[in-house]
Amino acid sequence: MEIRGGQGCRDWEERERSLAIPANMEDRIVEIGVGVESGFSGTSNDSPLPIFLKFEDVEYKVSGASRNPMKAAITSAASKLRVEQGSCKHILKGISGSVGPGEILALMGPSGSGKTTLLKILGGRLDGDIQGKITYNDTPYSPSIKRRIGFVTQDDVLFPQLTVEETLVFAAFLRLPTNMTSQQKYARADAIIKELGLERCRRTKVGGVFVKGISGGERKRTSIGYEILVDPSLLLLDEPTSGLDSTSASKLLMVLQNLAKTGRTIITTIHQPSSRMFHMFDKLLLISEGYPIYHGKARESMQYFASLGFVPEIAMNPAEFLLDLVTGHANDISIPEDLRGSPNPQEFEKQVTEFLQRKYKTEVEPKEKEDHHRATKAPKHLQIAIQLKKDWTMSWIEQLIILSRRTFRERCCDYLDKLRLAQAIGVAVLLGLLWWKSKIGTEAQLRDQVGLIFYICIFWTSSSIFGSVYVFPLEKVYLVKERKADMYRLSVYYVCSNLCDMAAHVFYPIIFMVILYFMADFRRTAPCFFLTLFAVLLIVITSQGAGELFGAAILSVKRSGLVASLVLMLFLLTGGYYVQHIPKFMQWLKYISFMHYGFRLLLKVQYSGNLVYECQSKGGCRSLQSSPSFDTIDLNGRLHEVWILLLMALIYRMLAYFCLRKRISIAPF
Numbered sequence: 001m002e003i004r005g006g007q008g009c010r011d012w013e014e015r016e017r018s019l020a021i022p023a024n025m026e027d028r029i030v031e032i033g034v035g036v037e038s039g040f041s042g043t044s045n046d047s048p049l050p051i052f053l054k055f056e057d058v059e060y061k062v063s064g065a066s067r068n069p070m071k072a073a074i075t076s077a078a079s080k081l082r083v084e085q086g087s088c089k090h091i092l093k094g095i096s097g098s099v100g101p102g103e104i105l106a107l108m109g110p111s112g113s114g115k116t117t118l119l120k121i122l123g124g125r126l127d128g129d130i131q132g133k134i135t136y137n138d139t140p141y142s143p144s145i146k147r148r149i150g151f152v153t154q155d156d157v158l159f160p161q162l163t164v165e166e167t168l169v170f171a172a173f174l175r176l177p178t179n180m181t182s183q184q185k186y187a188r189a190d191a192i193i194k195e196l197g198l199e200r201c202r203r204t205k206v207g208g209v210f211v212k213g214i215s216g217g218e219r220k221r222t223s224i225g226y227e228i229l230v231d232p233s234l235l236l237l238d239e240p241t242s243g244l245d246s247t248s249a250s251k252l253l254m255v256l257q258n259l260a261k262t263g264r265t266i267i268t269t270i271h272q273p274s275s276r277m278f279h280m281f282d283k284l285l286l287i288s289e290g291y292p293i294y295h296g297k298a299r300e301s302m303q304y305f306a307s308l309g310f311v312p313e314i315a316m317n318p319a320e321f322l323l324d325l326v327t328g329h330a331n332d333i334s335i336p337e338d339l340r341g342s343p344n345p346q347e348f349e350k351q352v353t354e355f356l357q358r359k360y361k362t363e364v365e366p367k368e369k370e371d372h373h374r375a376t377k378a379p380k381h382l383q384i385a386i387q388l389k390k391d392w393t394m395s396w397i398e399q400l401i402i403l404s405r406r407t408f409r410e411r412c413c414d415y416l417d418k419l420r421l422a423q424a425i426g427v428a429v430l431l432g433l434l435w436w437k438s439k440i441g442t443e444a445q446l447r448d449q450v451g452l453i454f455y456i457c458i459f460w461t462s463s464s465i466f467g468s469v470y471v472f473p474l475e476k477v478y479l480v481k482e483r484k485a486d487m488y489r490l491s492v493y494y495v496c497s498n499l500c501d502m503a504a505h506v507f508y509p510i511i512f513m514v515i516l517y518f519m520a521d522f523r524r525t526a527p528c529f530f531l532t533l534f535a536v537l538l539i540v541i542t543s544q545g546a547g548e549l550f551g552a553a554i555l556s557v558k559r560s561g562l563v564a565s566l567v568l569m570l571f572l573l574t575g576g577y578y579v580q581h582i583p584k585f586m587q588w589l590k591y592i593s594f595m596h597y598g599f600r601l602l603l604k605v606q607y608s609g610n611l612v613y614e615c616q617s618k619g620g621c622r623s624l625q626s627s628p629s630f631d632t633i634d635l636n637g638r639l640h641e642v643w644i645l646l647l648m649a650l651i652y653r654m655l656a657y658f659c660l661r662k663r664i665s666i667a668p669f
Contacts, residue, residue, distance in 0.1 A: 095114075
């Protein structure tokens with residue numbers, strides 16, 4: 001019985017010979033390395049660059065006091081581990097293994113055993129206190145290897161409003177090389193759809209919590225297709241069968257088998273597969289509390305544990321048998337003589353797991369390491385080819401065009417929302433009726449119209465802030481996923497998001513002001529109308545930038561909304577309507593309030609100091625500048641508020657971009 005890691009190394013040598021690699025190394029580099037960089041033929045039959053993955057003595061620790069979000073993300077999974085050293089939790093404790101092209105390696109173990117952590121480390125998606133040796137074609141991890149790895153998360157991160165076809169086509173245009181024509185990219189996406197059996201649902205929305213869409217199995221296959229578009233050499237999947245019925249799960253495993261046959265190296269975590277699925281795996285790595293229990297051929301795992309004295313007494317699913325063992329539950333399982341007579345169940349479970357860990361560490365692991373060291377290294381040309389760096393597949397402008405189309409398509413339901421249109425029209429009509437043909441003949445009438453102008457500021461400031469503050473928190477998971485895959489530059493995403501949202505934010509205020517302006521009987525001159533409209537749009541754009549800053553700085557739906565509410569209330573109080581003469585020690589607040597400048601700008605474009613009112617009073621006509629409503633405003637002064645608002649809008653967006661870059665760079669995925 002062969003259970004050592006050396007078997008995998010010998011299998012690699014056989015696969016190398018079957019690949020018929022030419023002797024001329026330079027020619028092969030051009031064929032494999034440069035060929036992969038340059039493009040694809042548009043079919044699903046292209047062979048990816050072979051990757052031989054080896055990992056030895058991989059350890060990972062998490063500091064309990066660490067504030068790093070990357071480490072904190074797996075603290076909940078680590079809480080189940082019983083081994084702690086000081087303030088650190090030891091997640092992985094010396095994991096070794098290997099897998100090559102054409103093989104599927106299954107990582108099995110109970111929840112909290114460290115499967116997902118190991119998968120993220122192998123995919124280069126986890127930083128921190130990592131020890132051990134991991135090589136890809138005997139080459140350490142580097143950014144050039146990053147784009148040869150496909151990573152499918154347990155939760156399918158797909159835009160719900162896009163169809164299956166749109167999801168894959170947009171991904172193809174963003175990720176495939178520029179030397180491929182549009183027809184070739186469409187053909188590539190179409191080939192993936194056919195290969196994964198998604199033709200029936202290609203024009204169905206992916207869907208989500210609030211949007212009806214495709215089934216769980218179809219969604220998972222779409223996630224896999226999203227990753228294999230660019231022919232990744234190494235495909236990593238985290239619990240791909242989670243939430244699927246046995247039939248859908250088996251079909252998915254068959255898809256993975258077909259992908260492995262094309263020369264890909266596949267690693268997947270799985271919790272408790274069926275008997276049929278279990279025998280589809282080429283290799284198995286069994287983990288318990290961060291320790292390796294078994295590594296070798298999946299079909300030989302039962303023989304290994306039988307040789308140790310663990311034999312099922314009834315017919316059992318192999319996966320169920322193995323999970324019972326690694327958790328220490330030996331019901332209906334015969335056990336070795338050394339473990340019999342344990343005083344209580346808890347101590348017995350601990351003894352079983354420690355026995356398995358000790359046997360692997362003393363009898364199996366030394367032989368595996370010896371075979372690893374004696375194994376033939378990956379051919380030199382593969383080591384060189386894997387280090388060829390893939391540059392951006394598209395230029396900045398090309399990425400902007402494609403991403404703008406996708407952003408608009410994905411958000412068009414929000415942009416063309418009937419409720420938002422009804423809100424803009426309804427509020428405009430209501431205000432128009434309340435201030436119908438308003439006048440400025442008396443102080444009271446003037447005060448009413450000034451109140452309307454301030455309400456316009458409040459309405460569009462709040463609408464714009466809350467319309468943009470949730471954008472980045474809601475799309476964070478999509479952005480992190482695509483940035484980890486280097487699909488596009490962050491600056492492209494940010495500019496696309498701004499431009500598309502700005503178009504929507506500008507459309508509704510125009511309709512609002514066209515209705516309200518003439519119903520409220522504001523000054524009916526063309527310059528005054530267009531200047532008022534321009535001032536409102538400037539307030540909207542500045543408020544949008546502020547909302548983006550709050551959302552990017554916090555990236556939490558709940559917290560960013562709370563911060564936006566507090567800032568809006570503060571700016572409302574210092575806007576210049578409720579309190580004109582603010583105490584000196586509080587005056588700094590109004591200078592950072594865009595509502596203060598927006599309100600002043602609207603008053604300046606709507607009124608002039610030369611206009612008169614109170615002509616029916618005993619004292620005769622008075623100029624508007626003499627009204628108490630304009631004590632702190634020079635109605636005939638220059639419109640310097642325009643430049644202040646433009647500067648604030650620019651500063652808000654620059655700060656939002658840098659906050660987003662910082663937060664996304666450390667976000668776990």
